[in-house]
Amino acid sequence: MNDRSNILLTPAELEAELRAIGAVRYHHLHPFHRLLHGGKLSRQQVQAWALNRYYYQAMIPIKDAHALSKLHTSELRREWRRRIIDHDGDTAGTGGIERWLKLAEGVGLDRAYVESTEGILPGTRFAVEAYVNFVRDRPILEGIASSLTEMFSPDIIADRVRGMLQNYSFITEDTLAYFTPRLTQAPQDVDFALAYVKAHALTRADQEKVLAALRFKCDVLWTQLDALYLAYVDPGMIPPGAFVPG
Amino acid sequence: MNDRSNILLTPAELEAELRAIGAVRYHHLHPFHRLLHGGKLSRQQVQAWALNRYYYQAMIPIKDAHALSKLHTSELRREWRRRIIDHDGDTAGTGGIERWLKLAEGVGLDRAYVESTEGILPGTRFAVEAYVNFVRDRPILEGIASSLTEMFSPDIIADRVRGMLQNYSFITEDTLAYFTPRLTQAPQDVDFALAYVKAHALTRADQEKVLAALRFKCDVLWTQLDALYLAYVDPGMIPPGAFVPG
Numbered sequence: 001m002n003d004r005s006n007i008l009l010t011p012a013e014l015e016a017e018l019r020a021i022g023a024v025r026y027h028h029l030h031p032f033h034r035l036l037h038g039g040k041l042s043r044q045q046v047q048a049w050a051l052n053r054y055y056y057q058a059m060i061p062i063k064d065a066h067a068l069s070k071l072h073t074s075e076l077r078r079e080w081r082r083r084i085i086d087h088d089g090d091t092a093g094t095g096g097i098e099r100w101l102k103l104a105e106g107v108g109l110d111r112a113y114v115e116s117t118e119g120i121l122p123g124t125r126f127a128v129e130a131y132v133n134f135v136r137d138r139p140i141l142e143g144i145a146s147s148l149t150e151m152f153s154p155d156i157i158a159d160r161v162r163g164m165l166q167n168y169s170f171i172t173e174d175t176l177a178y179f180t181p182r183l184t185q186a187p188q189d190v191d192f193a194l195a196y197v198k199a200h201a202l203t204r205a206d207q208e209k210v211l212a213a214l215r216f217k218c219d220v221l222w223t224q225l226d227a228l229y230l231a232y233v234d235p236g237m238i239p240p241g242a243f244v245p246g
Numbered sequence: 247m248n249d250r251s252n253i254l255l256t257p258a259e260l261e262a263e264l265r266a267i268g269a270v271r272y273h274h275l276h277p278f279h280r281l282l283h284g285g286k287l288s289r290q291q292v293q294a295w296a297l298n299r300y301y302y303q304a305m306i307p308i309k310d311a312h313a314l315s316k317l318h319t320s321e322l323r324r325e326w327r328r329r330i331i332d333h334d335g336d337t338a339g340t341g342g343i344e345r346w347l348k349l350a351e352g353v354g355l356d357r358a359y360v361e362s363t364e365g366i367l368p369g370t371r372f373a374v375e376a377y378v379n380f381v382r383d384r385p386i387l388e389g390i391a392s393s394l395t396e397m398f399s400p401d402i403i404a405d406r407v408r409g410m411l412q413n414y415s416f417i418t419e420d421t422l423a424y425f426t427p428r429l430t431q432a433p434q435d436v437d438f439a440l441a442y443v444k445a446h447a448l449t450r451a452d453q454e455k456v457l458a459a460l461r462f463k464c465d466v467l468w469t470q471l472d473a474l475y476l477a478y479v480d481p482g483m484i485p486p487g488a489f490v491p492g
């Protein structure tokens with residue numbers, strides 16, 4: 001806190017502060033991602049990533065349902081429910097979760113094992129549940145702000161798709177089909193969420209909560225990669241009960 | 247699951263299954279503890295442990311208050327409230343949390359910084375909150391079962407106190423005063439909790455929930471050491487915003 005800490009930020013200043021958080025805390029900076037995109041991981045390590053990240057994907061609509069329950073106009077709910085539709089699809093076999101399962105199968109995992117989530121790291125489970133609980137338990141302004149990591153996702157997705165296709169013989173465009181719609185969905189979601197926090201964070205205290213919510217969400221993403229790194233990269237300490245690559 | 251998976255366990259068999267979980271999942275097996283007790287950590291690494299573990303200590307009475315709210319007789323609540331009294335003390339300057347703060351100060355941390363919890367690892371925060379939420383959100387049978395890691399704590403505490411006093415010049419008996427009462431408190435708490443789950447888990451399904459609750463709690467403890475290990479031991483990847491030893 002400096003001497004400007006009680007002065008209301010303009011909407012543009014608030015956005016700049018949000019972007020500054022992403023620049024230092026978003027998980028594109030995590031060593032695991034550099035290894036993943038750079039082709040430095042084994043197929044088994046990519047499996048561990050796909051398996052654990054599935055739990056995050058699978059819980060996103062639950063998180064969004066909690067958000068939906070706090071939006072008190074049809075207009076807002078129509079906007080937010082698009083996220084749930086994106087993940088759950090319109091019919092069986094469509095939607096983001098289904099596409100993630102195809103990615104997991106594409107890297108050689110058994111679909112039912114992935115869906116069971118029984119092999120995920122406890123660190124994954126605790127981080128993802130922290131996110132769901134945050135949106136459930138906090139005011140909607142903070143819940144919406146916590147979604148703003150998507151401001152930073154198009155870049156990482158483009159890097160990831162390019163890097164993984166180039167570097168892994170076992171990865172095809174089909175396997176990565178999850179990411180293609182995200183490149184258009186995420187910016188659309190961000191436009192709404194960013195406009196919402198700019199319009200509704202009208203005290204410095206609320207602006208600080210918005211910034212804290214984004215930091216929290218960066219921690220949720222970072223911690224998932226920390227858990228993967230410790231268990232499957234270095235030093236390779238897999239906790240009792242978690243996925244042991246075959 | 248074997249072919250006996252639908253048969254009710256006797257109370258003695260249930261206790262044996264609980265002990266079998268501890269034998270393979272309790273955090274006495276974690277490499278961080280071997281380093282801690284064996285004198286292999288620097289003062290800064292011991293500081294990181296004390297700082298992070300403080301958050302666990304500080305949240306235990308919150309967790310126990312949730313449990314208390316689910317106990318519907320004075321007799322049960324009198325039994326359980328002892329845990330809260332043990333941690334919060336009878337007067338200012340007493341109780342387990344206060345003793346933990348003294349431990350943290352004893353290894354060179356600033357008391358206000360520790361109490362703020364601002365430097366703890368996100369992995370610590372998520373694991374501890376998963377525990378609090380578990381007890382808040384699940385039936386009391388599972389909440390009580392999740393406390394049963396204390397069945398295994400007297401051994402680890404005895405090892406820790408002996409090892410730390412022997413191996414670290416900056417650790418005194420005074421610093422470790424937290425642990426002395428735990429050696430008598432924990433067995434008393436376990437006697438009640440173990441008798442409770444034996445008496446109340448009267449279907450195999452409930453017995454499985456009791457076993458799952460203990461596995462969950464072992465994960466909570468293990469994951470905290472995983473986070474410390476990654477950040478402060480190997481490979482030493484401190485997440486953005488967390489305590490950086492001076």
